[in-house]
Amino acid sequence: xxxxxxxxxxxxxxxxxxxxxxxxxxxxxxxxxxxxxxxxxxxxxxxxxxxxxxxxxxxxxxxxxxxxxxxxxxxxxxxxxxxxxxxxxxxxxxxxxxxxxxxxxxxxxxxxxxxxxxxxxxxxxxxxxxxxxxxxxxxxxxxxxxxxxxxxxxxxxxxxxxxxxxxxxxxxxxxxxxxxxxxxxxxxxxxxxxxxxxxxxxxxxxxxxxxxxxxxxxxxxxxxxxxxxxxxxxxxxxxxxxxxxxxxxxxxxxxxxxxxxxxxxxxxxxxxxxxxxxxxxxxxxxxxxxxxxxxxxxxxxxxxxxxxxxxxxxxxxxxxxxxxxxxxxxxxxxxxxxxxxxxxxxxxxxxxxxxxxxxxxxxxxxxxxxxxxxxxxxxxxxxxxxxxxxxxxxxxxxxxxxxxxxxxxxxxxxxxxxxxxxxxxxxxxxxxxxxxxxxxxxxxxxxxxxxxxxxxxxxxxx
Numbered sequence: 001x002x003x004x005x006x007x008x009x010x011x012x013x014x015x016x017x018x019x020x021x022x023x024x025x026x027x028x029x030x031x032x033x034x035x036x037x038x039x040x041x042x043x044x045x046x047x048x049x050x051x052x053x054x055x056x057x058x059x060x061x062x063x064x065x066x067x068x069x070x071x072x073x074x075x076x077x078x079x080x081x082x083x084x085x086x087x088x089x090x091x092x093x094x095x096x097x098x099x100x101x102x103x104x105x106x107x108x109x110x111x112x113x114x115x116x117x118x119x120x121x122x123x124x125x126x127x128x129x130x131x132x133x134x135x136x137x138x139x140x141x142x143x144x145x146x147x148x149x150x151x152x153x154x155x156x157x158x159x160x161x162x163x164x165x166x167x168x169x170x171x172x173x174x175x176x177x178x179x180x181x182x183x184x185x186x187x188x189x190x191x192x193x194x195x196x197x198x199x200x201x202x203x204x205x206x207x208x209x210x211x212x213x214x215x216x217x218x219x220x221x222x223x224x225x226x227x228x229x230x231x232x233x234x235x236x237x238x239x240x241x242x243x244x245x246x247x248x249x250x251x252x253x254x255x256x257x258x259x260x261x262x263x264x265x266x267x268x269x270x271x272x273x274x275x276x277x278x279x280x281x282x283x284x285x286x287x288x289x290x291x292x293x294x295x296x297x298x299x300x301x302x303x304x305x306x307x308x309x310x311x312x313x314x315x316x317x318x319x320x321x322x323x324x325x326x327x328x329x330x331x332x333x334x335x336x337x338x339x340x341x342x343x344x345x346x347x348x349x350x351x352x353x354x355x356x357x358x359x360x361x362x363x364x365x366x367x368x369x370x371x372x373x374x375x376x377x378x379x380x381x382x383x384x385x386x387x388x389x390x391x392x393x394x395x396x397x398x399x400x401x402x403x404x405x406x407x408x409x410x411x412x413x414x415x416x417x418x419x420x421x422x423x424x425x426x427x428x429x430x431x432x433x434x435x436x437x438x439x440x441x442x443x444x445x446x447x448x449x450x451x452x453x454x455x456x457x458x459x460x461x462x
Contacts, residue, residue, distance in 0.1 A: 023065070023067040023068070023076065024064045026064075026073055026413065027060065027064040027073070027076060027077060028061070029413070030077050030413070030420065031057065031080065033420075034089075034420070034422060036306055036308070037304070037308050037411075038084075038304075038422045038423070039422075039424050039425060040084055040089065040405045040423065040426070041084075042344070043426070043430060044084050044085075044086075063076055063140070067140070070416040071182050072141070074091065074184075074416070074418055075140055075165060075173055076140065077091055077420075078184045079173070085437070087376065087402035087437075088402060088421065089405075089422050090420070090421045091420055092419045092420075092421065093181060093182040093418045094416075094417035095417045096181065097182050099160070099177070100144075100159070100160040101159055102136065102158060103158060104132055104158075108132075108134065109132060112132050112133075112134060115203075117203055117205075118191075120133060120164070120196075121133055121134055123203060123204065124145070124196065126199070126200040126202065127200060128149075128151030129150060129151065129155075130147070130148040130149035131146060131147055131148060131161055131162075132146045133145045133196075134146060141163045141175075142165055142166040142172070144160050144164075145161045145162045145163065145164075146158060146160055146161075147159045147160075147161050160177065161178060162174060162175060162176045162177060162178065164189075169190075170189060170191075171186065171188060172189055174186065216449055216452055216454060218240070218270075218272060218455050222240055225240065226242040226243055226248065227240060227241060227242065227248075227251045227252045228240035229256075229258070231262060231266075232270070235267050236266065236267075236268040236270065236462060237259070237268070237364075238269075238270045238272065239255070239270065241271065241273050242273075242274075243276055243277075243279060244273075244276055244277070244278070244282075244283045244284070244379055245280075246279060246282055252286070253286060263363075263364070264361070265363050267364055267365045267366065267462075268365070268368075268462045269290070269364035269367045269368075270368045270458060271369045271370070272369075272370040273375060273379050274370055274371060274372040274396065275375070276374075277375070277378070278376070278377035278379075279378040279379075284378070284381065287382070288355075288385070289361055290364060291367055291389045292361070293390040294360075294389070294390065295354040295356045296354065296356075296385050297353075297354055297388065298352065298355050299427055299432075299434075300349060300351055300427075300428055301406070301426060301428065302346035302348055302349060302425060302426050303335070303336060303339060303348075303407075303425050304424050304425065304426065305336075305339020305340075305342040305343075305344070305347050306339075306342075308411070309409060310336055310337065310339055312410075312424075313332075314336065317332060317333050317336075335347070335348075335350070346426065349425060355385075364391070366391055366462055367386075367393070368392075368394075368395050368458055368461055369392055369394050369395070370447070371394060371395070371396040371443060372396050372397045372449060373397050373400055375400060375440075375441070376399060376400035376401070376402040377402055377403060379399070380400070380402070380403040380436065380440075381403060384403075384441060387441070394444050394445075395444065395446075395447050396443045396446070396447050396449065397449070398439070398440035398442050398443065399436075399440035400440060401441075403427065403436055404426065404429060404430050404435045404436060404437040405423040405425070407424050409421070409422060409424045445457075
């Protein structure tokens with residue numbers, strides 16, 4: 001498992017693609033690169049999905065041929081990435097866009113101010129800004145949000161603060177320039193949901209949407225504490241762990257060491273890992289003895305061997321020389337170089353294994369692990385292991401589902417500058433039909449964490 005843990009490091013492909021300002025060429029270079037190097041391609045473009053993929057690709061290539069602006073070109077690339085439904089496959093822009101200025105006549109403004117609350121066009125306010133959202137077709141754009149009033153000097157009346165690009169019934173892509181960068185998001189704007197209101201944009205005189213309250217913490221004084229322990233009663237402890245990151249491990253370890261006596265003798269334990277994401281398996285190893293009842297099946301991963309992926313990992317290993325034990329680095333290097341000379345072959349990063357500990361600990365005898373939709377990556381690996389224990393019960397809501405394709409590499413493009421992050425390893429769960437991406441790890445008992453009485457429901461499990 002150590003080989004897999006090292007691969008959690010972010011790697012960077014040092015190849016930089018300098019492109020002409022030609023969206024068709026840029027789009028093609030992205031699609032070709034990912035077809036060769038993205039590990040999820042082999043599972044997501046199959047005989048069943050080939051027709052849908054080919055149709056999508058043809059449509060987008062035609063669109064790309066008509067797009068001149070860099071931002072809309074990258075929006076098209078972002079839409080392409082969304083086809084694969086992989087949270088580890090993402091686009092990051094690295095350039096400062098040129099501001100656009102639109103002039104609205106008094107007659108246009110008067111008409112916009114009279115637009116009904118139910119329509120998209122109209123005048124909106126949020127955080128000191130006042131904008132006119134006007135239908136303005138340009139490239140992929142459907143609507144432009146033109147500033148009328150601004151609380152900051154960097155944004156002036158007439159500047160376009162954000163754009164909406166229609167992408168299906170009631171579906172829009174948001175192109176947000178507020179931070180002097182380009183950020184993409186997706187919104188639903190229709191009868192059932194108003195994505196603009198959810199972002200804080202309201203038309204004057206409209207009913208302010210009630211924001212859904214956040215999930216309730218177990219204890220009021222726990223809010224904001226990433227690591228926390230509380231003795232609920234004489235027999236039950238509550239342990240809050242908000243991160244599996246290696247940098248925060250000492251804090252988590254300190255909390256557990258401080259309360260080690262109670263953890264070792266208490267029959268019941270609640271472990272709350274809500275909102276935890278990526279990290280390393282160091283904290284998992286720390287928790288294993290408390291949860292262990294029987295051998296735990298750990299499914300290995302395969303590396304997608306291509307010259308670009310091997311070169312990227314070789315670069316990372318070179319950087320780790322002297323920081324990690326030499327034998328550790330060389331072990332990983334040997335595993336990666338199994339793929340030398342191969343293009344698009346999966347090579348094993350280590351066998352599946354049964355993790356066996358000497359014997360189960362008598363306490364805790366019952367463990368509830370709390371989870372939610374923000375759990376992903378390393379936290380999901382912990383949950384998959386915990387679920388195999390006879391003393392553990394998972395409670396909450398399904399996790400994010402972002403673990404099957406992992407170990408992110410990156411490739412840089414220029415003109416304009418942007419980066420695509422993509423995974424290079426695939427869990428063998430996928431081949432066994434046990435993948436969790438876009439489904440998540442499922443709880444045994446569902447909980448509504450927005451309800452004040454959820455902790456009482458947890459205590460009924462003991």
